[in-house]
Amino acid sequence: MTLGKRTFLLLFPAVLFSYILAASLVYTAQSQAMLALEQARLSQKLDHAAALFTTAIGQARNFYYAIAEGDAVRKFVSEPDETYRGRSLGMRLQQSIRQLLDDPKTFISFTILKPGLEPTYYFENSDDPFAELSTAQKALGERLLTSGEGRRWDYLPDVGGRPIIVYSEFLDPVTFMRAVPSARGQALLIQVGTEPKDFLRLLQRIETEYEGVTTLSDRPPNSAPNVAMVRLPTQQYLSFTIPSHHISATMGGLKGLLVVGVLVMSLLSVGLILALMRRFVLQPIAALDREVTAVMTGESDSIKDMGAALEVGRLTRNIRALHNQSQQSLNLIQQASWTDSLTGISNRSHFQIVAANAIERALTYGGHCSLLFIDIDNFKFVNDKYGHGVGDELLRHLARRLGEAVRTITTLRALPMPILARLSGDEFAVLIQTPPGQGTTRAVCEAILGLFSGGFIMRDKSYPVTASIGVALCPYDAQTLSELVANADAAMYQAKTSGKNRSSRFSRVLQDKRDRTRLIREELQQIDPDEEFHLVYMPVIERTGKVIGCEALLRWTSPILGRVGPDEFVPIAEASGLFSKIDCWVTDRAIRDHAALAALFGASTILAINISSAELHHDEIADRFIAATTAHGVDPRLIEIELTETYSVSLSARAERMLSRLSEAGFRISIDDFGAGYNSLQQLIDYRADTIKLDRGIVQKLACAENLQALTAMIALCHARGMTVVAEGVDTHSKFAELARAGCNLYQGYLISKPLVLAELGFWALSRETDYGREIPEAEPPLRIA
Template identity: 40%
Template sequence: MTLDRRVLLLILPVLLAGYALAASLVYLAQRETLIRLETARLERQIDALEMAYRSDETVARSVLSVLDAAPELPALLRDHRENARIDALARRLEDTVTALMGDRDAFASLAIFAPNRSMTYYHDNSGDPFAGISQEQVNLAGKQWTGETSPSRDIYLTDGHTSLLVVGNIVEDEPRSEASAQPGSNAALVQVAIRPLRLLDIWSKIEAAYQTPIEMGDQPLPALATLSGAGRIGSATYVRITPHADYLPRLLARLKIFLVVGTLAISLVSIGVLLLLIRTFVTRPIAELDRQASEIVDGHRNDFDAAGRSGIEVGRLRNNLKILQQKTRDSLARARAATYTDTLTAIPNRPHFNIMAEEALAQAQLTGAPLTLLFLDIHHFKLINDRYGHAVGDLVLANVAQSVERVVLHHAHGAAATVARLSGDEFAVLLSVVERDASPIADAILDLFSDGFALGHDFYPVGISIGIASYPDHAKSVQELVANADAAMQEAKARGRNRVVHFSDEIETERGRARLIQGEMTRIVPDAEFHLVYMPISDRDGTIGACEALLRWTSPIFGPISPADFMPLAERNGMFAEIDRWVVDHALSDYEHLAETLGTDPFLSINVSSAELTETTLVPFLRERIKAYGVPSPRIVIELTETVPLENENVFNSIVALRREGVHIAMDDFGAGFTSVLNLLQYEIDTIKLDRYFLDHLIERKSIDTLQALISLCHAENMHVVAEGIDSAEKWQTLIAAGCDYFQGYGIGPPMTIAELRDWAAAGNVHRPERFAAATNCGRAITPPGDFRGMT
């Protein structure tokens, strides 16, 4: 929406509301004024009626006075049969009416009533030979005779429709004495009637104007409504004018229309003037600034125009925009440099790496030269943050980046090389025009982490795995190149970490197989395809007092699938909860058979992912299953894997709840993950199981003192220690000497079903203190059959 429209939308309602309020106040004031004006107008109309009435009354009395003074009238009264006198009187009447009324056609009549009240003479100027006196005039004459009226003073409007003004006078043929109150015997009543033309004209106009008849009476008439007028127009004639019910509303409606139209007109004019002024002095200069700013942003303009006559504020805004433009240019230059640089390590970040990789791939496609990518992943970096703090962790990452970049530039021998940070502890090395194997560069990087990473005089226990993929052998796009190098790095981690793996068809096949296994897991039938095996655990005397329940999956399509292959997929897909519950339920149901087989109440270890502990339903489920199968809870050991960090609050609460149920807690594969000794002390772990690769590393390096110190620390904290991967007498004796409590491995016993365990126990393997005697004598290790990596 443009600024002009916004201004219009802001101003228009305000002006309309203001003018509407003003118009409402004006209406209220004008309404009362209008009513008063109309009331005054009604009074003037009544005054006009009175004036017309008085004027016509004067004419009628003049006619009567002239006739009364005429000498023919007394003679006529004495001998009313003389036609000559009658004719003379008639002519006299017509001449008088014409002289006084000014209109020869104006109606006038003369009636004479004898003392017996009978009419002896009637004449009018209508020219109608059959014309006669009206009954109303006759009735009125009777009242004049009886004195009900005062014929010498009153004039009567007989009817608003017949419209005659009637006056009367009693005439004597002889003068009457002042003492006589009654007419003489020869007295007669002379009655004159005229048509009040002026009065009728005003009367009809009033009725037409107010659309209502005028009320008339011989008594005072009070006003009846808000708008009503009443008054007297004659000595005994009263009128009342009450306009039609629609008269006042129509007037008010016209007032409303006038005010509405006027308000809108004034509003539009005001808005137009305001908009013109605002557009001229405010919005147009701002719009011009906006246009120039848009052109600068689009690159069509370099700077703003010089300030015009747009006012101080707009001129100041223009100057501020110019200052802002310059600062923005400076910031943009710095941002461009920072956008493509990792702020911690000062090397290219992932977006910059993607751009450079696309450019390098396009160049390689033109020249046919190879393009190689090394994907680097730092191990145990979380330990650095947890143990030494994030400040030290940031320092280690920065020095790792610098060291890797220095090694790459030293070994690249002129090849275009880029080191970038892809994420927290993942790096990439992009090598262009490498005509030989990139393994020397990868090995040199690997050497940086041979004994941890050195930073000054300190060594930090981190390692590295490197995956290598190249174009065009392994990928056709940057995304594919990164994905394949990542897959090779994952394979390096799976093979024991701290090594280099090149992407190969076997890795691609394995990755495809993982996808197929993942698809197969979506339709798995646990009771038909899962089963449990139990791996014995011995004490220092060689007695089997515990077993670990291990899950096995036999797919109808792929056959046996190692837990190392499907459990990570289950955790990533959110299926671990269902699988863990299946394992817990079936392991507890087998406890009775284990006790019968081993001849004692053994400890039963069950693996549960730490991610499962984030759910609040595990503890109630385990409690219900223990009760259902009657298993003593102190004989249950829950082994945790490091899917979720132990620092998680839900994990901590679940561990506390499990211990309240009497269940023991063990940390599996200690030394291979991120769990620190501080975590073990904080969460009151009952047992730690030393990872076999961790043990192999310590034994190979003759780090017996370290091993003894670790075991002593665990004993000091009331924790038992289980050594995994016992497959030789040398390991057995070394760990016995170091003070280890329990032992597990193929040298003790392989994973077995309940039936196989029963046969194995029947062969006397439950208590064998000489278990490694033969191996000790012959000096060779006991090697488990086949590849058992990841089976425990």
């Protein structure tokens, strides 16, 4: 036997034993390291889950403050009229909630509980139309009330089949600040609930990967190497125990590799073993440790590939892949939160960030910005006629072509990249950083309007949409983003009212008009009708001069604004949801005054009362008129309800039922301002009314000798439909005569009397001439239509 063989036989057992011992130690160390690594990976994932949970809480908190500090909640809580609050203000509050949602399918619930924890408002954005406040949420309120806390977060694992995060806070109903502990019994409890979808999806991925179950408890679990835990903002502990079979499966491959390594390494010298260990294990691990430390301290953004092999190489690649995945997930989350899901351009949130930064830079360094607020005209028509699919595709094409048109101009003029965003629905915004006097803003507006020349072309088909553009400049028109958007929005509405498909620059006139509208809205919100409103009455006479009725007209004298005309404050009241309260006052006061009118002109005097077209879709209006006539003892047949003639254009089934109910109760129905808007011959035939009131504009045009035949034909058609014809705007004797020849039944206008309060109307009744018919030539009979 050679020396080499003997040496081998002598050294091999010792070397083998040494490597077996070393391999055992390596296996033990690696198993602990692997377990620690799995625990670290799991802890990182749980930390990510906690971050997503915290993000969901932050979104819910932001949503809470946006709603709680808005006017909608204040108006809802402070409104004493339960019917008005439940229908009008409740709907406005619901619209405010929906407008704050970037994704209309996001689940959110909003609850207002009165003192005593009695629910007064509940809304949730879900597919369940009959959803109501859960017992679990109400139990949270009771626990919060008894615990003495002013606010708290809670996580409910199952509310209506979904887990939600609930934020509860007591608010003082007067100041809308957080209620002091001594006043919680009289405070409002506001609850906002949201579903943390990203958090739940991540937990599901963890459970699938490790084949285990996450645990949520109020107390921390016992510490163990295979247990990872994180504390949530709700003071609960989220933990996960790594299953033993997962570690065993991971370590099984390592065990086989060590056995092979021991057999191979036993054949080499100790020096070679040390060299190999130093080359393939120690150095790569040290390099990996340096890379991980640099990433943790923020010195580096990524982990470099060390080029190592076997376990260390896989470990390096896995850690690098895990870090890259986490970074990509964060980037995707941020990108999704800043991108409009339909068009792919910036959404309102991202626009507010980048636009605010651009404005701040402009103000700091003396630059200038132009904001274009774009609204698509007739988009609802396209949506209704062609479907929402076509509407969505139109918005996508429009966003792309808007971007191309604007970027072409800014690139040619070497300007910074424009900021394009979809703010909501069919509203877009473009912020251009351009010096004044170069015509860039005008060129961009012309390019955008050019997209709609002859209709918007998409897939070789033209759609009848146009654009209204409002322009506001920084720093001339505003120095903050919110003011700039508001001013551009006001200019956009000016472009709409000027005929659409055009641009309009914000001006001081618009500012004054907007301030005037705001002041009127604020005064209407806190108005005392009995102190500031009063009614005037305009007589209606027959041809002989006999007064057969009066029309009630509303007048407002504000202590702050002075006299405000109905043409000015009525549209604002309707748009603000305030007119229902005004209509209630007008109806009750006018019907109460009927007795005084009957004393002046006879028991059969007809009282005409105008109602807002917005009221046609509320069932309460019929109840209101019936209750008022009953309370004041007035025969409903003496009350005539005047509707503007435009009501018939979009008369809904609910409005038809309401009008039928009023007619069945005995009330007369009158179409007011006939000929002023959209009525046609077909609509005159389709919609039944007792009275037709000719608008003063059509009286001005037709009450003359050359148009007498046309006027006679129109009145004859109304008579054929069984309707009484009343002419408004009768201010001259010649008009009175021509209307009488044409066969008009009744007359109203300044020739007879201007609108008067009751006291003045009494003097007028005593002093007026009693027969207006004497001024009409008796020898000229009414014309007849062959």
